[in-house]
Amino acid sequence: MINAIDLAKLRNGEFLQFGTNVSDLVESNNPKGLNVETQHLVFKTKIGEMGELFNTERASPITQELVVLDDRRDRAINGISGVISGYCSHFVPETANAANLLAGDLQLFGAGVARQNLPSETALINGIINDWETKPGLTAALAILGLAPWVDELKSANQTFDQRYIDRTKEYGAANPDTLKAKRDETMLAYYELRKYLEAYFVIQNTPEYQKTINELNALIDQYNLLISSRIKTPAPAPATK
Numbered sequence: 028m029i030n031a032i033d034l035a036k037l038r039n040g041e042f043l044q045f046g047t048n049v050s051d052l053v054e055s056n057n058p059k060g061l062n063v064e065t066q067h068l069v070f071k072t073k074i075g076e077m078g079e080l081f082n083t084e085r086a087s088p089i090t091q092e093l094v095v096l097d098d099r100r101d102r103a104i105n106g107i108s109g110v111i112s113g114y115c116s117h118f119v120p121e122t123a124n125a126a127n128l129l130a131g132d133l134q135l136f137g138a139g140v141a142r143q144n145l146p147s148e149t150a151l152i153n154g155i156i157n158d159w160e161t162k163p164g165l166t167a168a169l170a171i172l173g174l175a176p177w178v179d180e181l182k183s184a185n186q187t188f189d190q191r192y193i194d195r196t197k198e199y200g201a202a203n204p205d206t207l208k209a210k211r212d213e214t215m216l217a218y219y220e221l222r223k224y225l226e227a228y229f230v231i232q233n234t235p236e237y238q239k240t241i242n243e244l245n246a247l248i249d250q251y252n253l254l255i256s257s258r259i260k261t262p263a264p265a266p267a268t269k
Contacts, residue, residue: 032248032252037255039081043081046070050070053225053244054067056239066224076213077211080205081207093195100141100148100184103184107177113126121171122172129172129174132159136154139258145192152185156181226241
């Protein structure tokens with residue numbers, strides 16, 4: 028059978044490339060002979076439509092601006108995390124305790140905040156800043172470590188990124204009757220339909236052509252599953268308690 032893959036975890040460019048690869052593999056194995064000509068055509072068409080929308084989005088001048096802004100907030104959150112981690116081993120107990128308190132709060136939001144997709148990173152950073160601004164113990168810990176300027180930079184970078192992301196979404200929505208997300212959802216459904224027919228005919232006929240096609244698809248899916256798993260990092264070690 029065809030291996031499972033969590034398509035929702037693929038970024039848009041990765042999803043588009045995965046779909047193109049799937050379409051090309053099926054086409055190279057003769058969709059008509061595999062009895063999936065109709066399903067393959069629908070899927071191939073959806074991939075093409077999604078590609079056009081994706082390229083339109085990338086052409087927006089705001090896109091490059093978002094790359095710069097995302098890098099800015101990545102450096103801020105990674106810098107803060109690094110400073111806190113270093114202070115966890117500080118020789119002054121009050122400093123080490125403050126750092127461990129902040130490190131514990133960061134762990135609640137998971138490891139690798141900067142590696143999340145763009146909207147998720149925005150939400151996580153908002154959550155972190157909200158904790159640090161509303162919980163007196165955490166606010167005091169930031170003051171002890173002198174991290175207020177870092178937090179101001181993180182907050183500013185994240186707010187600016189979020190506003191420009193919204194601006195691009197509005198621009199993109201005005202330019203295209205179909206949104207990229209909606210087209211991606213349609214493409215996913217077309218993929219599952221194609222997969223369903225391939226698996227059904229494989230069970231019914233079980234010919235070498237079906238086995239070859241499924242083996243090739245599984246090899247492709249394994250590569251993308253590896254890509255997905257490589258982004259899932261193990262949680263950071265707990266703060267030192269000695």
